[in-house]
Amino acid sequence: AQSVTQLDSHVSVSEGTPVLLRCNYSSSYSPSLFWYVQHPNKGLQLLLKYTSAATLVKGINGFEAEFKKSETSFHLTKPSAHMSDAAEYFCVVNHGSSNTGKLIFGQGTTLQVKP
Amino acid sequence: GAGVSQTPSNKVTEKGKYVELRCDPISGHTALYWYRQSLGQGPEFLIYFQGTGAADDSGLPNDRFFAVRPEGSVSTLKIQRTERGDSAVYLCASSLNPQGANTGELFFGEGSRLTVL
Numbered sequence: 001a002q003s004v005t006q007l008d009s010h011v012s013v014s015e016g017t018p019v020l021l022r023c024n025y026s027s028s029y030s031p032s033l034f035w036y037v038q039h040p041n042k043g044l045q046l047l048l049k050y051t052s053a054a055t056l057v058k059g060i061n062g063f064e065a066e067f068k069k070s071e072t073s074f075h076l077t078k079p080s081a082h083m084s085d086a087a088e089y090f091c092v093v094n095h096g097s098s099n100t101g102k103l104i105f106g107q108g109t110t111l112q113v114k115p
Numbered sequence: 116g117a118g119v120s121q122t123p124s125n126k127v128t129e130k131g132k133y134v135e136l137r138c139d140p141i142s143g144h145t146a147l148y149w150y151r152q153s154l155g156q157g158p159e160f161l162i163y164f165q166g167t168g169a170a171d172d173s174g175l176p177n178d179r180f181f182a183v184r185p186e187g188s189v190s191t192l193k194i195q196r197t198e199r200g201d202s203a204v205y206l207c208a209s210s211l212n213p214q215g216a217n218t219g220e221l222f223f224g225e226g227s228r229l230t231v232l
Contacts, residue, residue: 042225043118043119043206043222043223043224043226044158044206044208044223045223046220090157090158092157102163102171102173102174103150103158103160103221104160105150105157105158105159107155107156107157108155108157
């Protein structure tokens with residue numbers, strides 16, 4: 001079965017410093033992996049996706065993630081945090097090879113950005 | 116509209132009452148999804164529609180939960196005999212086609228927050 005584990009429930013960084021949000025996945029086959037962001041009172045928004053193409057994936061707002069099969073990881077990074085990055089971030093894996101619409105979400109990481 | 120629209124944005128009800136939550140997907144999107152997000156948790160899959168039919172309803176927790184999409188556009192999630200444990204944010208998403216879940220191209224609404232007293 002597919003699953004994701006977000007290793008930190010809360011991350012706090014200072015503005016202008018790097019961001020690292022960690023995610024490990026479990027999958028019985030080659031997965032598609034995603035990061036979604038949820039700002040307060042806003043809908044979930046896709047940040048970036050890995051679908052078996054390049055292992056280093058670039059997303060919106062300067063975020064990147066690297067798919068590492070050997071480590072079963074898909075950590076999200078950004079070189080320099082901005083105040084507007086403060087939000088809830090979800091690592092997500094698709095459920096299976098069929099198109100069931102079933103995405104499996106991690107429990108989320110709250111990113112706090114201090115001035 | 117430009118995005119996925121969900122109504123009501125907030126619903127407070129009493130235990131045992133019946134509730135309907137509505138989702139209006141992006142125009143032209145054939146696939147529609149319902150998820151539930153409990154406090155401090157990630158969203159959990161409930162049901163997926165392709166067109167008018169429920170292609171996968173394996174996430175519905177029990178038979179008090181039911182969803183319809185009669186014309187392949189707007190969907191309604193129906194909860195009978197609500198319980199306090201049903202309190203959560205109910206999220207709707209749509210995608211252009213069934214491959215949306217594999218490509219991550221799901222567009223989410225802002226959710227309907229249900230509180231059962």
